[in-house]
Amino acid sequence: MSRQFQFKLVLLGESAVGKSSLVLRFVKDQFEDYRESTIGAAFLTQTVTLEDQTTVKFEIWDTAGQERYKSLAPMYYRNANCAVVVYDITQSASLEKARNWIRELQRQADPSIVIALCGNKSDLSARRQVTQEEAQKYAEEEGLMWGETSAKTGEGVSEIFLSIAKKLPLTVPSATAPRGGASARPAGQKGVDLNRSTTQSQDGCNC
Amino acid sequence: MSPLPPSLSLDSHIHSLPLASDLPSQFSSLALTPRPHHHESHPYPSVVIDASRHSDLSDSDRMPSTSSSLPTTPPPPPLALKPSPDIVSQEPTDDHTVPSPPKQTDSRHRPQRSIGPSALEKVISKTRPAHLPPKARTEDRKHAADWENMMRQSRLAEQKRQHALHERRLAREAEIEASSEIWSKQILPNWSLTLQNPTLRKLWWKGIPPKLRGPLWENAIGNALALSKDSFRVCLARARRSISSGAFPTHTLQLLEGDIVATLPTLKLFHPVVGPLYSDLKDLLLAWTVARSDEGLGYVVGASKVAAMLLLNVTSNERAFVAMRNLLERGCSRAFYGGSSTKDDVEAYYRIFDTLLADGMPKVYFNFKQHQIPPSNYLPGWLLPLFIDHLPFEACARVWDVLILEGDSFLFRAALAIMGVIESRLFFPDRDELLSVLRGEHKAALEVAKRSGLTGNGKYEIYGLNEETLWERIDAMDDWWKESTWIRLTQRELPDL
Numbered sequence: 208m209s210r211q212f213q214f215k216l217v218l219l220g221e222s223a224v225g226k227s228s229l230v231l232r233f234v235k236d237q238f239e240d241y242r243e244s245t246i247g248a249a250f251l252t253q254t255v256t257l258e259d260q261t262t263v264k265f266e267i268w269d270t271a272g273q274e275r276y277k278s279l280a281p282m283y284y285r286n287a288n289c290a291v292v293v294y295d296i297t298q299s300a301s302l303e304k305a306r307n308w309i310r311e312l313q314r315q316a317d318p319s320i321v322i323a324l325c326g327n328k329s330d331l332s333a334r335r336q337v338t339q340e341e342a343q344k345y346a347e348e349e350g351l352m353w354g355e356t357s358a359k360t361g362e363g364v365s366e367i368f369l370s371i372a373k374k375l376p377l378t379v380p381s382a383t384a385p386r387g388g389a390s391a392r393p394a395g396q397k398g399v400d401l402n403r404s405t406t407q408s409q410d411g412c413n414c
Numbered sequence: 415m416s417p418l419p420p421s422l423s424l425d426s427h428i429h430s431l432p433l434a435s436d437l438p439s440q441f442s443s444l445a446l447t448p449r450p451h452h453h454e455s456h457p458y459p460s461v462v463i464d465a466s467r468h469s470d471l472s473d474s475d476r477m478p479s480t481s482s483s484l485p486t487t488p489p490p491p492p493l494a495l496k497p498s499p500d501i502v503s504q505e506p507t508d509d510h511t512v513p514s515p516p517k518q519t520d521s522r523h524r525p526q527r528s529i530g531p532s533a534l535e536k537v538i539s540k541t542r543p544a545h546l547p548p549k550a551r552t553e554d555r556k557h558a559a560d561w562e563n564m565m566r567q568s569r570l571a572e573q574k575r576q577h578a579l580h581e582r583r584l585a586r587e588a589e590i591e592a593s594s595e596i597w598s599k600q601i602l603p604n605w606s607l608t609l610q611n612p613t614l615r616k617l618w619w620k621g622i623p624p625k626l627r628g629p630l631w632e633n634a635i636g637n638a639l640a641l642s643k644d645s646f647r648v649c650l651a652r653a654r655r656s657i658s659s660g661a662f663p664t665h666t667l668q669l670l671e672g673d674i675v676a677t678l679p680t681l682k683l684f685h686p687v688v689g690p691l692y693s694d695l696k697d698l699l700l701a702w703t704v705a706r707s708d709e710g711l712g713y714v715v716g717a718s719k720v721a722a723m724l725l726l727n728v729t730s731n732e733r734a735f736v737a738m739r740n741l742l743e744r745g746c747s748r749a750f751y752g753g754s755s756t757k758d759d760v761e762a763y764y765r766i767f768d769t770l771l772a773d774g775m776p777k778v779y780f781n782f783k784q785h786q787i788p789p790s791n792y793l794p795g796w797l798l799p800l801f802i803d804h805l806p807f808e809a810c811a812r813v814w815d816v817l818i819l820e821g822d823s824f825l826f827r828a829a830l831a832i833m834g835v836i837e838s839r840l841f842f843p844d845r846d847e848l849l850s851v852l853r854g855e856h857k858a859a860l861e862v863a864k865r866s867g868l869t870g871n872g873k874y875e876i877y878g879l880n881e882e883t884l885w886e887r888i889d890a891m892d893d894w895w896k897e898s899t900w901i902r903l904t905q906r907e908l909p910d911l
Contacts, residue, residue, distance in 0.1 A: 246869050247681035250688050266690065277587070278624035278811050279681070282726050315625055 209260040216265045220293035221304040222272030225327040228358035245271040263372040289321040296326045299336040323352040330357040605633040622815045628727040634818045646735035649701035666713045673718035716798030745822040762907040764789040778840045785845040792852040806872035809881040823900045831887040836877045
């Protein structure tokens with residue numbers, strides 16, 4: 208019997224690094240050259256199937272990179288199982304921003320959160336400002352997953368999500384997946400129960 | 415009143431005649447009454463038009479005293495016949511007279527313009543008021559360049575202003591971040607100390623670090639109703655039972671659903687189909703409605719926004735429920751959410767606001783009085799959802815920080831500060847226009863906002879209202895705002911509370 212898990216995944220990073228494009232490629236295998244910047248947030252789901260027939264359903268919270276919703280950030284990563292922090296390899300400032308996000312996640316989010324650092328726009332490597340070595344070294348120091356992707360060509364996109372799925376704790380379905388799991392939810396309400404682990408987040412909170 | 419440029423009055427005068435039939439009499443009176451002098455000097459407007467070429471003399475002879483008092487000038491024909499665009503620029507407010515005349519001028523002039531540019535076009539200046547003699551080309555060019563320069567500087571100044579605002583914001587955020595330690599070590603474990611400790615209270619006024627908002631809000635709201643943790647589950651179960659048995663009023667359900675749709679729509683978090691927090695919000699509202707039904711109270715539009723703000727910050731639905739019930743039972747909110755039983759209290763709050771407005775912004779107060787805009791026209795829209803509809807999200811969260819700590823007095827202070835930020839837009843001598851400003855739907859401002867890429871984050875964002883401008887205003891009220899005045903006012907208007 209195949210097992211199903213559901214996880215909340217939050218995308219963070221500076222605006223215009225390609226968070227929404229990355230999700231669009233992953234969920235719909237599409238790419239738009241000119242995409243309007245995300246307002247507030249967008250919510251999508253995508254399921255990946257692992258080799259052992261385990262399916263992992265990602266509830267993706269694609270957040271706006273703009274500063275104007277800064278105070279929503281804690282709510283976005285509250286109870287998130289995994290976070291993809293995206294930077295743009297052609298903008299070294301965006302890696303700096305990614306470091307800030309990672310620092311915040313490590314301090315504030317659930318300690319068991321899986322964090323992946325993702326260098327997007329690898330198709331533009333001619334204009335590269337962030338070397339692979341630099342990013343990889345940083346990721347290793349912080350114990351993060353790391354990969355480069357191109358939402359435009361699709362390179363590396365499914366790989367990074369797949370490796371996140373593999374790294375998530377897939378042992379205790381009832382404890383890890385949100386209450387009820389995906390199948391138990393009424394159609395049309397693809398929600399993540401933010402309050403699933405109230406007690407857990409209290410214990411785990413550093414503050 | 416200084417005499418208007420002769421050419422202007424001439425033109426309006428000319429056009430007023432052919433149009434007299436299809437324009438209200440108000441039009442011709444507008445053009446004619448202020449300057450009977452012109453009327454007399456040009457009894458036959460058609461002659462004046464033709465004069466552009468042929469009868470320079472007669473026209474200059476007829477020039478009114480204003481222009482004849484000018485130094486000896488080149489022949490003034492261009493003065494009499496002035497192209498219409500400048501009229502527009504000179505009389506921008508006069509909606510009735512401006513739009514149609516230019517067409518008339520064109521159609522009536524064109525047939526006569528057969529041989530090259532007229533004398534007028536040779537000397538016409540875009541930077542010169544038409545009633546003054548033409549200026550030299552070089553001067554004209556210089557003025558055009560000056561104008562460009564001024565515009566550029568104004569754009570630069572605007573950029574600088576934005577930059578300064580941004581810097582201030584970053585500095586403030588850094589400050590909040592730096593104070594995190596104090597928040598989590600001193601204030602959170604023993605929050606009630608902040609009420610006695612002026613330093614901590616001051617820190618609270620500067621804004622709570624976003625991640626600590628939930629617990630601190632809960633603490634400051636308290637639980638005067640002594641609700642148990644289970645109360646949410648009990649109320650929600652009752653709501654679900656009554657919905658499935660058909661006893662839940664459909665009208666209430668519709669109100670509630672409609673309110674959810676209008677709740678922070680740009681965030682998409684509460685969207686009925688894709689919003690991940692939709693069902694949480696709906697549950698919370700159903701439970702709240704059921705809990706209040708015991709007191710004979712129904713759903714009140716606006717509650718969804720309060721619930722949403724709490725859900726975004728408080729970590730569990732149960733606790734958000736307790737916070738919401740208690741928050742809306744406090745002072746002013748209790749009155750506004752209390753239905754018909756608290757109508758008198760609501761009236762009293764209107765009077766209090768009016769008194770404060772009259773004291774703090776007498777001109778706005780007077781203009782509102784003149785155009786019959788009492789607080790009942792705008793105050794419920796602000797106070798029921800505790801400003802969530804009208805303020806940009808960040809500014810609103812910050813207002814809530816203090817609102818929850820200080821209660822009604824800050825509610826009113828913030829409302830006055832909002833009024834202060836949009837004050838310059840509240841002097842329109844027109845009721846509909848004023849109301850559209852207050853609704854956050856003023857057309858001109860919306861257009862400007864659209865061009866600068868603002869995206870509906872709070873209705874008053876289009877008026878330049880943001881965290882910085884609002885708090886500038888709130889802080890500026892420090893000297894004027896007296897808690898003692900507030901207490902006296904409430905005791906006078908609401909002796910029972």
